[in-house]
Amino acid sequence: MQTHPKFCTECGHATELKIPPNDTRPRACCDNCGWINYINPKVVCGVIFHHEDQVLLCKRAIEPRLGYWTFPAGFMECEETTQQGALREAIEEASAAPRNTPVFYANYSLPRISQVYSIYRAELDPNAHAAGPESLETRMVKIADLGQYELAFGIIEHAVGLLVDDMARGEWAVHDCALGGTFDRPEILEYQRLALRSD
Numbered sequence: 001m002q003t004h005p006k007f008c009t010e011c012g013h014a015t016e017l018k019i020p021p022n023d024t025r026p027r028a029c030c031d032n033c034g035w036i037n038y039i040n041p042k043v044v045c046g047v048i049f050h051h052e053d054q055v056l057l058c059k060r061a062i063e064p065r066l067g068y069w070t071f072p073a074g075f076m077e078c079e080e081t082t083q084q085g086a087l088r089e090a091i092e093e094a095s096a097a098p099r100n101t102p103v104f105y106a107n108y109s110l111p112r113i114s115q116v117y118s119i120y121r122a123e124l125d126p127n128a129h130a131a132g133p134e135s136l137e138t139r140m141v142k143i144a145d146l147g148q149y150e151l152a153f154g155i156i157e158h159a160v161g162l163l164v165d166d167m168a169r170g171e172w173a174v175h176d177c178a179l180g181g182t183f184d185r186p187e188i189l190e191y192q193r194l195a196l197r198s199d
């Protein structure tokens with residue numbers, strides 16, 4: 001899943017995969033100039049638009065999961081905030097701009113694929129959307145009809161589920177979720193043990 005570069009991006013020398021001093025994980029290291037390649041998770045920004053008993057879904061025009069449904073979401077770009085990223089994706093995928101600033105809604109850790117999802121929610125005029133370049137179609141879908149739509153990813157299904165539950169309760173919450181379990185690396189469990197220790 002994680003690809004270590006075979007050559008140093010600073011000097012072009014071949015790298016060696018090894019655990020640097022005072023570190024816990026193997027990384028591509030350059031013995032020539034000392035460069036170390038750190039691989040960190042990617043952030044995905046998204047926004048769930050809703051109006052009364054409806055949520056906005058987009059039919060994906062791109063792989064992976066072409067033809068499946070999702071809410072606007074995509075990789076965060078450099079030099080933007082997560083909220084700006086969510087709004088950019090809303091324009092790119094659904095030509096949708098909400099009247100009010102989106103509210104932070106859910107954080108997802110997906111350790112198995114090393115991704116973090118930062119998801120917002122916002123009210124949307126039910127007619128103010130159209131397929132952008134990355135979508136085949138956009139639709140405001142009644143919650144009662146959601147079962148007819150095949151959602152693109154487990155995370156999308158989970159987040160829509162949270163929204164549906166909150167709407168049913170008539171109360172918004174902020175959610176922090178982890179999906180797919182962890183690798184249970186000993187060093188991560190050790191950090192967790194130290195962080196949670198009460199003294």
Ligand SMILES: [Zn+2]
Pocket residue numbers: 008009010011012013030031032033034035
């Ligand atoms: Zn180098």
